[in-house]
Amino acid sequence: MHFDTLPSIDNRIKSWLNQEQKSEGLDPSSKYRFTITLSRQFGCEGYPLAVALKEELERRDKGQVWTIFDRALIDKILVDNQISRRVLENFGSKSVFYDSLMSSIVPNWTSDADVYDLMVKTMISLAEEGRAIFVGRGAAVVTQDMKRTFHFRLAGGQEYRIRSLMDRGRMSRDEVIQLMAEKEREREKFINRFLGADISALEHYHLVLNNEKSSVDEMASTLLHHIELHMANLLK
Numbered sequence: 001m002h003f004d005t006l007p008s009i010d011n012r013i014k015s016w017l018n019q020e021q022k023s024e025g026l027d028p029s030s031k032y033r034f035t036i037t038l039s040r041q042f043g044c045e046g047y048p049l050a051v052a053l054k055e056e057l058e059r060r061d062k063g064q065v066w067t068i069f070d071r072a073l074i075d076k077i078l079v080d081n082q083i084s085r086r087v088l089e090n091f092g093s094k095s096v097f098y099d100s101l102m103s104s105i106v107p108n109w110t111s112d113a114d115v116y117d118l119m120v121k122t123m124i125s126l127a128e129e130g131r132a133i134f135v136g137r138g139a140a141v142v143t144q145d146m147k148r149t150f151h152f153r154l155a156g157g158q159e160y161r162i163r164s165l166m167d168r169g170r171m172s173r174d175e176v177i178q179l180m181a182e183k184e185r186e187r188e189k190f191i192n193r194f195l196g197a198d199i200s201a202l203e204h205y206h207l208v209l210n211n212e213k214s215s216v217d218e219m220a221s222t223l224l225h226h227i228e229l230h231m232a233n234l235l236k
Contacts, residue, residue: 031231032061033130033148036223037139039199040154042183043161043176044211049154050133052220061131069126070135077122116194138190140204141197148234150227153200153208154219160212206230 036053040046047070054066067073120142126132127143134143140151156164158180165176191199202208207226209219 030130032057032064034227034231035127035130035132035134035143035146035149036227037134037143037149037151038154039136039140039152039205040211041156041161041200042180042187043165044154044156045164045216046135046154048216049219049223050135052216053133053223056220056224057131064131066131066133067126068133068135069123069137069139071137074119074122074137136187138195138197138199141191141195141199144204148231150223150230151205152223153205154211155200155208156210156212164211 038046038050047068050068050070054068057066058064119137123134123137123139123142124146127134127139127146127149130148140153143149144151161180162173162176165171165179166173169176171179187199191197197204207223209222211219214222
């Protein structure tokens with residue numbers, strides 16, 4: 001399995017739409033009509049794991065396409081639903097007071113709450129269709145109560161994550177440490193504001209894996225075996 005970058009947004013949208021057409025009329029009890037959410041500490045290999053899962057699931061689920069929904073793809077779907085790029089670029093950065101004030105005095109103001117409401121509805125709709133892999137965006141919390149959705153989190157020691165980011169991003173140690181601090185603050189702010197949840201809390205997940213002690217392929221095999229056990233019971 002080779003991981004460089006995810007396919008372009010347009011190509012993933014096209015594949016997803018083609019999959020939607022093929023899925024119409026299929027037996028809803030299909031063993032592969034499920035959704036996976038991946039959460040991770042910054043620096044763990046969430047995207048490579050998503051790609052490994054997609055490749056293996058498409059090998060098993062003959063003729064079907066699995067779609068990876070990350071921030072970029074979800075944003076593209078929101079743009080197609082009339083949310084402007086400018087609004088998305090500033091999403092989550094405005095103060096709650098400012099957002100509330102502007103909503104009360106500016107006609108057609110799109111608040112962060114409006115954006116997040118549409119985002120949640122979009123994610124739930126996608127998860128209901130199945131054959132979806134979500135990376136981040138609080139998907140584990142948003143889809144927590146959905147029956148055929150399986151939630152996993154990747155963790156690892158700080159030193160491991162620093163080395164991993166240095167290797168993958170060709171950045172210096174100081175640059176990586178600064179980036180980790182910024183991204184962790186950004187994620188914590190996002191999750192706390194819109195979900196009021198601790199994304200690292202164990203109760204959200206079927207399994208938490210130590211990325212430092214397992215390769216991407218080992219984690220993919222573990223997750224799929226766990227899902228197969230659960231799906232076998234669901235389909236009885």
